[in-house]
Amino acid sequence: MSTIYDVAELAGVSAKTVSRVLNDDPAVKGPTRDRVRDAMTRLDYRPNSQARSLRRGDNKSVGMLLEDPAGGYQGRFHHAMLVASMETRNHLAIELFTPGRSDFPREDIAHFVADAQIKAMVLLPPLCDYGPLKSFLKDQGIHCVLISPTTPDDHYPSVNMDDRKAARDVTDYLLSLGHRRIAHIAGHPDHAAAFLRRQGFNEAFDAAGRPRPAKDYVAEGLFNFKSGIEAAEKLLSLKERPTAIFAANDEMAAATCSVAHKMGLRIPEDLSVVGFDDAPIASAVWPALTTVRQPYLDMAKRTLQILNAAGDAPHRSDVQERHIIAHELVIRESTGPAPAV
Amino acid sequence: MSTIYDVAELAGVSAKTVSRVLNDDPAVKGPTRDRVRDAMTRLDYRPNSQARSLRRGDNKSVGMLLEDPAGGYQGRFHHAMLVASMETRNHLAIELFTPGRSDFPREDIAHFVADAQIKAMVLLPPLCDYGPLKSFLKDQGIHCVLISPTTPDDHYPSVNMDDRKAARDVTDYLLSLGHRRIAHIAGHPDHAAAFLRRQGFNEAFDAAGRPRPAKDYVAEGLFNFKSGIEAAEKLLSLKERPTAIFAANDEMAAATCSVAHKMGLRIPEDLSVVGFDDAPIASAVWPALTTVRQPYLDMAKRTLQILNAAGDAPHRSDVQERHIIAHELVIRESTGPAPAV
């Protein structure tokens, strides 16, 4: 590997001048700059990032604690962060957080932060609501961004999507298709998102000046396939059978489709189904699900913007910084006009 | 952040001595060592890893190129690598490889390697068989380990599981349960693993001194659910219906279960089904699938062992280094004794 000195020698300048070229210092002009550039190319020179950040004292690594880097929400957000950090040239360091093991692996985390020279940390649900972890990081003076936390935090900014609004959009859409008998399969009661989605669902009726669906039109699910099956069976065997079902996530929506098919109902002719998340399963099932796309990539990009900008202005702890990223209603084949009565 | 000098001052020794304690140099003894240790604790000192590897010139970062860090095989291996690298205290750096974009992102990869100070790279299928990438890395002098490559490489060691043997184990097991009409759903013809699994399947019959299954007992699949459905439908409508089906992966095995159920066959009473991979779907379906567990974690551990040992002895290019990691047959509820005729 060639160093800045090799380049300097080849270009016939001092190392400092090479450094200036590297950092786009406007002081270096014309022919000198070109000679240096040329030498860098010829030697296939790459700056040593360790030496660089040792001297500068700064650091571009962003850390992320994950329980399951490959699965579900975390997996999809992880992917988005990787894409986003390629663009911003941030380095993303992943650490597994295994809550099972010992009470709270402070030592591991401290080690991780020091070892990977972490500048800041990204916390996803449910970790972003885990008090001991947050206060530990606060003590260590580590900046964080929280992704869709249940409770906002005074010290750290958060990046969210608007679950309530998204659920309302879904419901508005179903209403606009002429549906009047619209049921909801709610998510796990421990998740704030489940609550907000249900709220948005109800709100749409209020705004449209229609009565909210009867109590038996809202079934309790747990965000998984199995609970979706049970909820759908309950809803679809009501004497006033709904013409549309909005499930709080795609897995339960897929379960709903499967129950409907078993009962001989056609989708979307007899029943419209909407999911939430735009998880892989949403396009894998037939018919492909109408759903809400979680704006993972935009959330990841914003997260990095926040982190890269941090330090420019000190954080004001009297302002809660909540970033709301726009979602998108993805209309596929599982929804259609309400059946004629 | 405190430095080695702060510790030295507090302990009343020189920085070098602190360094010695850090590196477990046996030269430092008794009270001195204790004083230093104590000072480190009091200051919550963490060595600066950048300074350290700048000086040492070595580096513990292991790079991994992934197309989809969250999905399928790559996602599971990624997870295993994260677990394994926590133990060995290696840092794992992930870079997305998006073959779609431009012909071949040499510049991105070179940048990644330099920027993350990569010591070595781990390549998964199908990247580990991608010639241009491998020769590029060779030119850059980067050490690699290939995971389950289709064709072994003279320059780089590989870590594999024995697909042939595993398939044979599955088939032996089915034979031992008394099954005689055993069918196979093969995998995607482009994958070496598909070929090897089919080979192992056949071999079991040879070894048992039985005739190999008729040609129509081997259906061609593509490793996905849909192709599994079609293959299973074909196999289960043969007049001599098989009593056991060994699918080359779990998705196709799950598809087989679903077809069997639709036809009113009970599993395992009427039909035994075996998958391969022990993917999440294997335990998600009912009944849970008997399958072969890919030894992801052991493979990941071995990979890091190889990389951490590399450099101790130079690589001999006349020896192909192939590491075979033991798999495991996971017996669940989808297999049982052959039905009485």
Added chain:
DNA sequence: ATGAAAAATGTCATCGATGTCATTTTGTGA
């Protein structure tokens, strides 16, 4: 008790880049 070997610790330079400040070169107006 004494000297030499062994053990413990310290000094200084160094890894590759960049900040500070000094020096050289260039450009400008009289």
Added chain:
DNA sequence: TCACAAAATGACATCGATGACATTTTTCAT
């Protein structure tokens, strides 16, 4: 043409750790 400010470049110290080598302290045989 010359003085002098401005622009371009360079010399040197530095970030935090460790290697090479020097120095001090201990140990032990005689």
